[in-house]
Amino acid sequence: MHSKEPIKNWNLLLEGDKQGLYECFDFFYDDLYRFGFSLYRDHDLIRDSIQNLFIELWEMRDKLQNVKNIKQYVFTIYKRIIYKTNKNLDNQSIGFEDILEEINNNFLIEQSYETILIESQVDEMKRKQLKDALDTLSPRQLQIIQLKFFDRKTYEEIVAITNLTERTIYNTLHNALKVLRENPFFVFKKQ
Structure with a gap:
């Protein structure tokens, strides 16, 4: 996809066209997934956060700005959502096994950005x-x-x-x- 298409699809999203939403989802999904995985080693959290991001974008499409750097705008909202989603999960009752798994996922099995990219x-x-x-x-x-x-x-x-x-x-x-x-x-x- 060349650089003009995200702008066109973003504008379609702003106008309430679902196809624009779907195209933006397809365009950003892989980058959002890689970024989320670099923060949290939880595939379900990442997928849920991406879904929540696009649900939120759709629900607030009337209030969205016509921004110049769409990717930065989307990633800023995504960072907030993935943090909030993770925090909500953290507030649920956590057992000793969950803590060990979190430690293993985030500290012991650290992968480089290059590994994630590959x-x-x-x-x-x-x-x-x-x-x-x-x-x-x-x-x-x-x-x-x-x-x-x-x-x-x-x-x-x-x-x-x-x-x-x-x-x-x-x-x-x-x-x-x-x-x-x-x-x-x-x-x-x-x-």
Whole structure:
């Protein structure tokens, strides 16, 4: 994404366009995640804080300023939210095991920014490989894979959604998995 797009999407967000919100979320997510992970080694806290950030941005879109440095503005709000979210979690009852885990997460397993950056690049590469692998499927195969594995639908629910027979769904899923097994991204152990 080039530098003009965040400004365009930010302006769409300010105008109340949900697509602008989604585009800003996509644009900032990886940087926010890396930044949050450099502060707290808690994946759930980071994901919740990013969600809370964009909920707050959406709710206060009428009051948002038309700022020049959007990234700095978003990160300033994010720092406040992640701190507040962490503080709220800290105010809940904390056991001895939680304290030890926090110490381990924040002090004993310190990772450099370079390590975090490499891990995020590996994650990005895996997402691209997964997308490329899924792009080899037919639209129907992709739909069945989406419903079965990502949406966790039962076969009966898939029948109701697609109006296909259960046998057709089994066959389509079998063929889709066969295609995916041939892709180097997927490693299936033979049992």
